[in-house]
Amino acid sequence: MIYAAGVDSGSTQTKGIIVDEDGKIVGRALLDTGANTVRSSERAFRAALENAGVEANAVKYTVGTGYGRYKITFGNTQITEITCHAKGAHHVFPGTCTVVDIGGQDTKGIRVGQDGEVVDFVMNDKCAAGTGRFLGVAAEVLDLPLDDLGPISLEAKKPVDISSTCTVFAETEIMSYLAQKKKLEDILMGMHLAIAARTVSLVRRIGMNQQVTFTGGVSRNRGMVHALEEALETPLNVSEESQYMGAIGAALFALERARTV
Amino acid sequence: MKEQIQSSSPTAPPTEGVRQETKSAVKDAFADAWLAKERGAKICYTYVLGPIELLRSFDIHLVFPEISSAQMAAKKTALPYIQKAEDYGYAADTCSYVTADVGLYLSDMKHPLGRVPTPDLVLNDTLCNTYYKWSEITQDFHKCPIFTLDHPVRMARKNYPYDLEALYREDRAYVVDQIERLIATCEQLTGQKFDMDRFRANLDLANRMGALWCEIIDKTRNRPSPFDAVLEGYNYMGGATTLKGTEEGVVYLEKIKGDIDQRIEMGVGPVPEEKFRLLWMSAPCYPYFRKIPEMFHKAGAVFVYTPQFMQPTRGTYRMQQYDLSRPLESYAECLMDYFHARNPRKPPQWSMGWVGGGGEIDNQLQLMEHFGADGIVYHAIKSCRMNSGSLADFREHVSRRGVSILMLESDIADPRFFSEAQTRNRIDAFMEGLAEKKLLRSQSVGHA
Ligand code: SF4
Numbered sequence: 001m002i003y004a005a006g007v008d009s010g011s012t013q014t015k016g017i018i019v020d021e022d023g024k025i026v027g028r029a030l031l032d033t034g035a036n037t038v039r040s041s042e043r044a045f046r047a048a049l050e051n052a053g054v055e056a057n058a059v060k061y062t063v064g065t066g067y068g069r070y071k072i073t074f075g076n077t078q079i080t081e082i083t084c085h086a087k088g089a090h091h092v093f094p095g096t097c098t099v100v101d102i103g104g105q106d107t108k109g110i111r112v113g114q115d116g117e118v119v120d121f122v123m124n125d126k127c128a129a130g131t132g133r134f135l136g137v138a139a140e141v142l143d144l145p146l147d148d149l150g151p152i153s154l155e156a157k158k159p160v161d162i163s164s165t166c167t168v169f170a171e172t173e174i175m176s177y178l179a180q181k182k183k184l185e186d187i188l189m190g191m192h193l194a195i196a197a198r199t200v201s202l203v204r205r206i207g208m209n210q211q212v213t214f215t216g217g218v219s220r221n222r223g224m225v226h227a228l229e230e231a232l233e234t235p236l237n238v239s240e241e242s243q244y245m246g247a248i249g250a251a252l253f254a255l256e257r258a259r260t261v
Numbered sequence: 262m263k264e265q266i267q268s269s270s271p272t273a274p275p276t277e278g279v280r281q282e283t284k285s286a287v288k289d290a291f292a293d294a295w296l297a298k299e300r301g302a303k304i305c306y307t308y309v310l311g312p313i314e315l316l317r318s319f320d321i322h323l324v325f326p327e328i329s330s331a332q333m334a335a336k337k338t339a340l341p342y343i344q345k346a347e348d349y350g351y352a353a354d355t356c357s358y359v360t361a362d363v364g365l366y367l368s369d370m371k372h373p374l375g376r377v378p379t380p381d382l383v384l385n386d387t388l389c390n391t392y393y394k395w396s397e398i399t400q401d402f403h404k405c406p407i408f409t410l411d412h413p414v415r416m417a418r419k420n421y422p423y424d425l426e427a428l429y430r431e432d433r434a435y436v437v438d439q440i441e442r443l444i445a446t447c448e449q450l451t452g453q454k455f456d457m458d459r460f461r462a463n464l465d466l467a468n469r470m471g472a473l474w475c476e477i478i479d480k481t482r483n484r485p486s487p488f489d490a491v492l493e494g495y496n497y498m499g500g501a502t503t504l505k506g507t508e509e510g511v512v513y514l515e516k517i518k519g520d521i522d523q524r525i526e527m528g529v530g531p532v533p534e535e536k537f538r539l540l541w542m543s544a545p546c547y548p549y550f551r552k553i554p555e556m557f558h559k560a561g562a563v564f565v566y567t568p569q570f571m572q573p574t575r576g577t578y579r580m581q582q583y584d585l586s587r588p589l590e591s592y593a594e595c596l597m598d599y600f601h602a603r604n605p606r607k608p609p610q611w612s613m614g615w616v617g618g619g620g621e622i623d624n625q626l627q628l629m630e631h632f633g634a635d636g637i638v639y640h641a642i643k644s645c646r647m648n649s650g651s652l653a654d655f656r657e658h659v660s661r662r663g664v665s666i667l668m669l670e671s672d673i674a675d676p677r678f679f680s681e682a683q684t685r686n687r688i689d690a691f692m693e694g695l696a697e698k699k700l701l702r703s704q705s706v707g708h709a
Binding site: 067079080081082083113115117118119120121122123205206207 | 690
C-alpha cells in the first residue's frame with residue numbers, strides 16, 4: 001500500500017492529511033500554526049501519520065500548500081492553496097462549481113471547472129477585512145471563545161447593522177453597540193452578515209455558479225454558513241472536512257504524482 | 262548549438278547593450294537638459310503623449326514628468342518623495358506619479374538621477390484628467406505658463422446620431438487652431454520663428470521610428486518570443502519616447518531591431534524554455550519592475566504584448582503615418598486618433614480600452630490570437646483610474662469567453678501597495694491553472 005500526504009500551512013492553523021492509494025482519507029491532524037511554520041508543518045505531518053497509523057517512509061509523495069508552503073522543506077513540491085482547495089472541494093463534492101474559502105486572514109472565491117481545475121479566482125486585498133480575523137477580533141472584544149460565536153449568533157432576532165468590515169473599526173462599532181445595550185446575538189449576527197456581504201461582492205467578480213462549496217476554517221462556524229447562505233441566496237455544501245479541504249487537495253495531487261514517479 | 266545557447270544564456274547578450282543605451286538615454290536626460298539650458302534653450306515639461314515633434318522644432322528641451330517619476334520608482338527611491346507630498350497635504354490615492362513629482366518639487370528638484378531644471382512652459386494635454394491638475398501644480402510651484410492642448414473624444418456607439426465625417430472635420434479644425442496657437446506660444450517663448458521644414462523633418466523621423474516600432478512589437482509573435490513585452494518592452498518605450506522625432510531615435514530603434522533579429526536567429530528569448538505567452542494590460546508596477554515579470558518567467562511565461570505599446574508612436578501607430586504634404590492637419594489627426602479607441606470613425610486598433618459598444622472585448626480576443634497568447638494579466642493600479650477603471654469589467658467579460666485571466670493589484674510608483682507574498686501566490690495559482698488547462702487540453706486531444 002502506498003500513501004500520499006498533503007500539508008496545508010495556513011496563517012492560523014496547519015492541517016495534515018494522509019490518503020491511501022485509493023484516495024481515501026486515512027489520517028488527519030490540525031494544529032495552531034504559531035510562530036514557527038517549519039515546525040508546525042512537520043508536527044501536523046507527524047500527527048496525521050500517527051492518526052493514520054502509517055510510517056513516514058510509506059508516504060511516497062508530499063505536497064505542501066498554504067501561505068507557508070515554501071517552508072515545508074520535507075515535502076516534494078508546493079502547490080498554491082487556491083489550486084488545492086478547488087481540487088479538494090471537487091473531490092468531496094463533485095458538483096462544485098464555485099468554492100468560497102474563508103480562512104484566518106483571507107477570503108477567496110474560486111471558479112472550478114469540470115475536472116476540478118481552477119478557472120478563475122479572486123482574493124481579498126491586502127487587508128483582513130471580511131476574513132476570519134474579523135471574528136477573532138470580535139471574540140477578543142466580547143471575551144468569548146471563538147467557537148461560541150456562530151451558535152450564539154443563530155439566536156439573533158434583529159441583527160444590528162455593521163457598516164464596516166475593517167477589522168480595526170469593527171472593534172469600535174461592537175463597543176458602541178454594547179454601550180447601546182444591544183443583544184449579544186444580534187451584534188454577532190450583524191458581524192456575520194457583514195462578512196457575508198463582503199464575501200458576496202468578492203465572489204460576484206468571478207461569477208457564481210451552483211453548486212457552491214464553503215471551505216476554510218470559518219466554514220466550521222454555523223452562524224457564518226447561515227449568513228452566507230442568506231447573502232448568496234443558495235444552499236452551501238459544507239463538510240465535516242471543510243477546513244481540511246486545502247490539505248485534501250494537496251494530498252490528492254501528491255497521490256497523482258506518487259503514481260507517476 | 263541552439264540548445265546550448267538557450268540553457269546557458271536565458272537572457273540573450275544582445276539586449277544588454279540596448280538596455281544600457283536605454284538607461285543612458287533616459288538617465289542622461291537631466292544632464293542634457295542642463296546643457297540645453299546653458300545653451301539658452303527653454304525647458305518644457307510635457308507628458309509622454311504630448312506634441313513632442315512640434316516642440317522639438319523649436320530650441321526647446323523636453324522633460325517628461327511621468328518618466329522622471331517612473332525612474333524614481335524603478336530605482337526604489339520614490340517613497341520618500343511620495344511621503345513628502347503626503348505630509349504637504351496630498352491624499353494617498355492621488356496618482357503616485359504626481360505625488361512623487363510634488364515630492365521632487367519639495368526637495369529642491371533633487372532627483373535620484375540628478376537635479377532637474379525647472380520649466381519655462383508646461384504642456385498639458387487631455388489624455389488623462391490628472392494632467393489638468395498636475396500641470397496646475399507644476400505651474401503653482403514654478404510660476405510657469407501652461408498650454409493646454411485639447412483633443413475631443415467621441416465614444417463609439419450604435420447608430421451614431423451625427424454626421425461623423427463632418428464632426429471629425431470640425432474637431433480637426435479645432436485642434437489645428439490650437440496647434441497654431443501653440444506655435445505662436447513657442448515662438449514667443451524662444452524668440453524663434455517656426456520653421457515648417459524642421460517640423461516636417463521631425464515628423465519624417467517620427468514616421469521612420471513609428472514604422473520601426475511597429476516591426477519591433479510584432480516580433481514577439483515568434484516562438485520563443487525574443488523579448489519580454491513588460492521587462493524589456495517598457496524600457497524600449499522609455500527610450501523611444503525620450504528620443505521621439507530625432508535621428509538618435511531612429512538609430513536607437515534600428516539597433517533594437519537588429520538585436521532582436523539576432524535573438525530570433527539564435528532562437529533565444531527571456532526564459533530558457535518558453536511555456537506560456539501572456540498579454541499585459543495597463544502600466545507596470547515600477548517599484549517592482551523586474552520582480553513581477555520574473556515571477557512569471559520562473560514558470561516559463563513571457564509577456565508578448567501590452568496595448569501601451571501604442572504610446573511611443575502616438576496616433577501614427579499601425580493605421581497611419583504623418584502626411585508630410587499637410588503637416589499641421591495630419592498632426593492634428595494623429596493627436597486625435599490616438600484616441601482611435603474612442604474614435605467611432607475607425608475600427609478599433611489594438612488598444613487597451615474605452616472603445617465602448619463591446620468592441621473592446623473582441624479586440625482583446627484578437628490580440629490573444631495575433632500573438633498566440635495563453636492568457637491575460639490585468640494590472641489594476643491603485644492610484645490610476647485611467648488605466649484601471651475598466652479592468653474589472655474586462656475581466657468578467659473576457660473570462661466569459663474562455664480566456665484565462667489574472668488580476669494583479671499594485672501601484673505604478675508607490676511601493677506600499679505591493680505585497681510580495683500575495684502577488685506570488687496569485688501568480689503561482691494562475692500559472693498552475695494554465696498548466697492544468699494545457700494538460701487537460703492535451704489529454705482531450707489524445708482521447709479524440
Ligand atoms: S494615466 Fe494614470 S498614472 Fe498617468 S497621469 Fe493619469 S492617473 Fe497618473
